[in-house]
Amino acid sequence: MSPLLLADLTVFTLALLVGFEVISKVPATLHTPLMSGANAIHGVVLVGVMLLAATTTDVSGYILLAVAAFFAAMNVTGGYVVTDRMLAMFRSRR
Amino acid sequence: MNTAIHLVYLACAVSFVIGLHLMNAPATARRGNQISAAGMAVAIFTTVVVLVRDHTVTTGAVIALVLGAAAGGLAGLIAARRVQMTAMPQLVSLFNAVGGGAAALIALGDRVVSNQAAVTGVLDVAIGGVTFTGSLVAAGKLAGRIPGRPITVPFGRPISAALTLVAAALGVWFVAGDANSWLLGGVTVAALAVGVLLTLPIGGADMPVVISLLNAFTGTAVAMAGFVLDSTPLIIAGGLVGAAGAILTKLMADAMNRPIIAIMAGGYGTGDAVAVTGG
Numbered sequence: 001m002s003p004l005l006l007a008d009l010t011v012f013t014l015a016l017l018v019g020f021e022v023i024s025k026v027p028a029t030l031h032t033p034l035m036s037g038a039n040a041i042h043g044v045v046l047v048g049v050m051l052l053a054a055t056t057t058d059v060s061g062y063i064l065l066a067v068a069a070f071f072a073a074m075n076v077t078g079g080y081v082v083t084d085r086m087l088a089m090f091r092s093r094r
Numbered sequence: 095m096n097t098a099i100h101l102v103y104l105a106c107a108v109s110f111v112i113g114l115h116l117m118n119a120p121a122t123a124r125r126g127n128q129i130s131a132a133g134m135a136v137a138i139f140t141t142v143v144v145l146v147r148d149h150t151v152t153t154g155a156v157i158a159l160v161l162g163a164a165a166g167g168l169a170g171l172i173a174a175r176r177v178q179m180t181a182m183p184q185l186v187s188l189f190n191a192v193g194g195g196a197a198a199l200i201a202l203g204d205r206v207v208s209n210q211a212a213v214t215g216v217l218d219v220a221i222g223g224v225t226f227t228g229s230l231v232a233a234g235k236l237a238g239r240i241p242g243r244p245i246t247v248p249f250g251r252p253i254s255a256a257l258t259l260v261a262a263a264l265g266v267w268f269v270a271g272d273a274n275s276w277l278l279g280g281v282t283v284a285a286l287a288v289g290v291l292l293t294l295p296i297g298g299a300d301m302p303v304v305i306s307l308l309n310a311f312t313g314t315a316v317a318m319a320g321f322v323l324d325s326t327p328l329i330i331a332g333g334l335v336g337a338a339g340a341i342l343t344k345l346m347a348d349a350m351n352r353p354i355i356a357i358m359a360g361g362y363g364t365g366d367a368v369a370v371t372g373g
Contacts, residue, residue: 008321008329015107015317015330019337022115028349030123031342035306036186037117037127038339041110042309042316043189044134044331045196046163050141051323052203053155054148061203062158068199069162070169075193076138078170080131082177082185087124089179 033090036083043076095147100326102140107330109133114338137327166192184236187305190312191229197315197332198222198285201322202278212273214321216265219278222315223285224292225308231293232305242298244360247291254291257284295360303346303357310339 001009026034049068056065109129116126145151151159170189177185201218204211234240247253261284268277296304313335320328347354 004324005321008324008326011326012317012321012329012333015333016337018111019313019334019339020341022111022118022334023338023341023345024118026118026342026345027120030117030120031306031346031349032183032186032302033123033127034114034117035302035309035339035342035346036182037123037130038114038313038335038342039186039190039193039309040127041114041130041134041331042193042197042313042335044110044137044327045193045200045316045319047137047141048200048316048319048323048325048328049163049196050138050145050159051325052200053159054145054150056155056158056203057152059154062154064199064203065155066158066162068196068203069159070166071192071196071199073163073166074170074173075189075196076134076170077167078174078185078189079193080127080134081171081174082182082189083127084124084131085174085177086179086182087127090120090123 029090033083033086036079036086040076040079040083043072043079046072046076048072099140099144103137103327106133106137106140106327107334109136110331110334114334181237183302183305184233187229187233187236187301187308190305190309191226191233194222194225194229194308194312194315196222197312197319198226198282200319202275202282204322211322211324212269214318215278216268216281218315218318218322219282220261220265220285221311221318223282224289225311225315227286227289228293228311229289229305229308231290232301232308235293235298236301240294242301244297245294246360247294250291250295254288257288257291260284261288292358296357297360300350300352300357300360303343303350303352303354306339306343306346307354307358310336310343313337313339 049072053065110133113126113130116122198219201215235242261281264277264280313332317329317332320332
């Protein structure tokens with residue numbers, strides 16, 4: 001394994017451990033918003049799609065890139081907005 | 095400059111962790127989501143800076159990226175603003191599907207998949223493919239487009255098992271042999287089929303737990319895409335969501351008094367899914 005891959009693997013393992021610990025006793029009413037919030041966070045895939053653009057140079061690649069950008073942008077904007085709406089409703093009801 | 099960019103990405107990763115942590119309690123949940131959103135905005139802006147600085151992006155790629163992202167962002171925004179409270183779970187599932195799809199497309203589109211990234215590239219398309227179709231079926235069931243009752247496909251389980259073996263074989267061939275993109279395409283097709291076959295037999299009442307599980311899958315797929323691109327923010331955020339999503343899935347299953355294994359086995363629950371939303 002290259003040093004680069006080892007470094008990535010270290011970061012990934014530690015991120016997993018943080019992820020296991022960051023969620024503790026969540027009240028059941030927050031389950032759906034929390035799922036939605038986590039869903040928005042993996043919208044970071046948009047950053048990956050942007051990095052992919054740097055190596056794309058042919059037409060089939062452009063089409064794939066546009067579809068991926070559409071998907072990722074939908075994930076990130078929609079994810080955050082719908083989570084915020086859920087939580088706004090949650091608060092006003094209390 | 096490179097150091098600065100790494101530090102900004104690190105700050106974004108910290109904001110995701112803090113945001114997710116604040117979402118554990120009702121009083122701080124909304125602020126948590128906003129902190130996480132702010133981190134995301136900074137991460138995306140920083141990536142724009144990186145692309146502009148490096149000058150390696152062709153005009154065609156810029157057009158494809160901007161058009162795709164603008165259309166997708168607008169579609170997501172409109173859908174999220176217009177959706178009824180009762181229809182939110184299926185919308186989250188739809189957003190989860192496209193996230194997984196984007197992660198899979200990254201591995202498919204990456205022309206410089208080296209031997210080092212081959213393993214993670216295969217895992218990316220496999221997990222991303224399963225979660226793409228799986229989440230679409232889950233969303234369809236909750237929306238009533240697909241009957242919510244458990245649908246048993248004849249020989250569904252053996253077929254999924256066989257497809258998984260085929261995908262694994264193609265994946266090993268891709269990693270060990272030549273990096274032929276047709277092999278990666280084969281893995282993708284098999285994964286897409288497995289996603290459908292896994293979700294169809296599960297009843298609508300169990301769908302929220304399944305969506306949470308697929309959400310954790312997408313997180314993992316995004317982390318794999320991070321390995322392919324050697325991008326730390328993707329690895330951290332993806333790993334975070336993968337693990338937190340897994341814990342959340344367990345909590346949701348416990349709250350419903352349903353073991354996860356029993357849920358995945360399927361065949362239980364009615365089509366009335368609206369009654370089970372947690373929020």
